[in-house]
Structure formats: C-alpha cells, structure tokens
Amino acid sequence: SQTIHQWPATLVQPVGSPLSLECTVEGTSNPNLYWYRQAAGRGLQLLFYSVGIGQISSEVPQNLSASRPQDRQFILSSKKLLLSDSGFYLCAWSSSEYTDTQYFGPGTRLTVL
Amino acid sequence: DAKTTQPPSMDCAEGRAANLPCNHSTISGNEYVYWYRQIHSQGPQYIIHGLKNNETNEMASLIITEDRKSSTLILPHATLRDTAVYYCIVRVPLRYGGATNKLIFGTGTLLAVQP
Numbered sequence: 001s002q003t004i005h006q007w008p009a010t011l012v013q014p015v016g017s018p019l020s021l022e023c024t025v026e027g028t029s030n031p032n033l034y035w036y037r038q039a040a041g042r043g044l045q046l047l048f049y050s051v052g053i054g055q056i057s058s059e060v061p062q063n064l065s066a067s068r069p070q071d072r073q074f075i076l077s078s079k080k081l082l083l084s085d086s087g088f089y090l091c092a093w094s095s096s097e098y099t100d101t102q103y104f105g106p107g108t109r110l111t112v113l
Numbered sequence: 114d115a116k117t118t119q120p121p122s123m124d125c126a127e128g129r130a131a132n133l134p135c136n137h138s139t140i141s142g143n144e145y146v147y148w149y150r151q152i153h154s155q156g157p158q159y160i161i162h163g164l165k166n167n168e169t170n171e172m173a174s175l176i177i178t179e180d181r182k183s184s185t186l187i188l189p190h191a192t193l194r195d196t197a198v199y200y201c202i203v204r205v206p207l208r209y210g211g212a213t214n215k216l217i218f219g220t221g222t223l224l225a226v227q228p
Contacts, residue, residue, distance in 0.1 A: 032213050043200065043218030044157070051213055059215070090156050094214070101147070102216060104156035 002027035004105040006091050012111045019064075019078040021108050023091030026072065031093040033074040034102060035066055038088040050074060051096070086112045116140060116203040122223040125195075131188040133222050135201030138182040145204045146177060147216060148186045150197040150224075157200065160186065191226045198223050 003026045013019060025031050032051055036044040046059045048066035056066050063082050067075045074091055088109050092102040118136040125131040137146060145164050149157040161168055161175045163184070168175045174187040188195055198221040207213040 036216075041220075043220055044216070045218070046215050049207060049213055049215075057207070057213075088154075092156075101159055101162065102214070103159060104149075107154070107156045109154070 002093070002103070004091060004093055004103060006089075006105040006108050008108060009106065010109045010111075012113060013081050014113055015083055016080045019076070019081050019085070019110070021076040021089055021091075021110075023074040023076075023105055024072055025093045028072070028093070028095065030071060030096050032096055033068065034092040034094075035074065035076050036090045036092065036104075038090065038107075040087070044090060048076070081112045083112050086110055116144075116205075116217050117201045117219050119199075119201050119219060119222045121220065122225065124225050124227055125188075125191045127193060127226055127228050128190055131186075131191040131195065131224055131226070133186040133188075133199050133201070133224065134183065135185070136183045137201070137203055140181055140203055141205075143206070146175070146181075146184050147202040147204050148173070148175065149200045149202060149216075150195075151200065151221070152197045160199075162204070191224075193226050193228060196224060196226045 005024050034049045035047045038044045050056050050068045064078050088107050090107045091105040094100045094102045145162050147162040148160040151157045161173050163175045163177050177184045200221040202216045204214050207215050
C-alpha cells in the first residue's frame with residue numbers, strides 16, 4: 001500500500017529565515033505530487049504540482065518554491081520567510097492514471113514569528 | 114474561488130444518518146465531485162467521489178442530482194469519530210488530456226456528532 005510522509009510536523013521560524021519542508025511517497029512510482037497551503041479557518045489552496053522529476057508548475061505567485069529531486073520526493077522551500085507564510089502545509093499524491101484520487105499527508109504546521 | 118456551497122455547520126445524533134448537502138451549480142460536464150473530511154490538525158481524508166451516478170463505498174454514499182447541480186453525502190450511521198469538517202470539492206483538470214487535477218476547496222461543513 002501507498003503511504004505519504006511529511007516532516008517536520010511542526011515548525012516555528014523567524015521572519016527572514018529559510019524554509020525546507022519535505023514530502024516523500026512510498027509504494028508507488030511516478031506519482032503526481034502537490035503542495036497545498038491552508039490558512040487558519042480556510043480551505044486548502046494549491047501552490048505547486050509536479051508530474052515528474054524536475055517538473056514543477058506553480059499555481060499562485062508567492063514567496064515559496066518547490067523542487068522534485070527524486071521520483072517520490074517533493075520539497076517546498078523559501079529563501080526568506082514572511083509572516084504571511086504561516087499556515088498548514090499539505091503534500092498530496094495521485095496516480096499518473098487519469099481521474100485518480102489525491103491522497104494527503106499529515107501536514108506541517110508552520111508558524112513564522 | 115470555490116465552486117461549491119455548503120452550510121457552515123450541522124449537528125447529527127450518534128447512530129443516525131448524517132446528510133450533508135452541497136451545491137455546485139456551475140460544475141462543468143467533465144468535472145468530478147469529491148468529498149474529503151478533515152479532523153482538526155490532520156490532513157484531509159478522502160471519502161468518495163462521483164461524476165454522474167450515485168456512488169457507495171464502505172464509508173459513505175454520494176447522491177448526485179440528475180442535473181449535477183447539487184449532491185448529498187450520506188454517512189449512514191454517524192459516530193463520534195465522524196465529527197470533522199467535510200469538504201465538497203469540484204475537481205478540475207490542470208492539463209487538457211493529462212492526469213493532473215486541482216481540488217478547489219471551500220470552507221466546508223463542520224459536522225458535530227452528538228452523543
């Protein structure tokens with residue numbers, strides 16, 4: 001069966017510091033990968049998605065970037081965090097088959113102070 | 114912008130069926146309706162999805178109206194562990210003919226199951 005991991009689970013960072021969040025998927029090959037962000041009391045917003053190694057598409061302009069160095073690894077980064085980057089970050093995967101479902105990881109709660 | 118409208122909250126007695134409504138009047142012909150739920154501080158959990166026909170799995174049933182402008186998620190025997198925010202979502206394709214898709218989340222319905 002497939003599993004998705006995210007770390008760290010929680011993170012408190014000062015404004016202006018760098019960020020690196022990691023997501024890995026097990027039990028599948030060539031997944032589609034997604035990064036979502038959830039602001040307090042709101043639904044999830046898609047930030048980035050990837051259909052393969054080195055292929056990243058951005059959905060919204062922002063202070064963040066994403067990379068996919070390996071088939072089942074997806075990284076969310078920032079060079080300098082802003083207060084507005086605080087939120088709950090969720091990674092999801094789906095099969096590369098058409099109409100397949102997205103499955104979410106446990107999330108990382110980021111607080112920027 | 115979310116393509117669905119849901120009531121902000123609902124109550125349900127434990128052991129009774131929970132019926133969660135959703136309006137998606139602007140849905141397009143190739144867009145699926147998905148339901149997820151999120152327990153506080155956890156990642157969303159997939160429940161069920163459908164395009165035109167009613168669907169049932171071990172967790173729930175999904176009833177989609179013939180015009181596809183609304184749907185209802187049914188939890189047949191709600192338990193306290195079903196207390197969560199339930200999201201009705203329209204899934205839209207990100208690339209024509211591709212397999213990547215985007216879930217457009219709204220603010221969901223907070224279902225409170227009462228003992």
